[in-house]
Amino acid sequence: MSTRPCSRIACADQAVATLTFVYADSMAVLGPLSTSHEPHTYDLCERHARRTSAPQGWQVVRHKVMGEALWDGTLGR
Numbered sequence: 729m730s731t732r733p734c735s736r737i738a739c740a741d742q743a744v745a746t747l748t749f750v751y752a753d754s755m756a757v758l759g760p761l762s763t764s765h766e767p768h769t770y771d772l773c774e775r776h777a778r779r780t781s782a783p784q785g786w787q788v789v790r791h792k793v794m795g796e797a798l799w800d801g802t803l804g805r
């Protein structure tokens with residue numbers, strides 16, 4: 729199992745989630761860390777995943793991560 733660092737500048741925390749931008753639908757999808765790195769995806773640590781917000785006009789879709797309470801509805805509301 730490989731781990732990757734958070735993709736935010738100056739953050740060295742371990743990534744726990746992957747943010748994917750779906751340009752066609754103006755959607756930012758935040759889900760479990762993906763196994764492969766693809767274009768338009770950003771790995772985020774827990775702290776940054778919590779603070780993620782979408783650009784204006786976009787909606788953020790959060791997937792539940794098994795056994796974790798990362799997405800407790802405190803974000804973007």
Ligand SMILES: [Zn+2]
Binds near residue numbers: 734736772773775
């Ligand atoms: Zn981070």
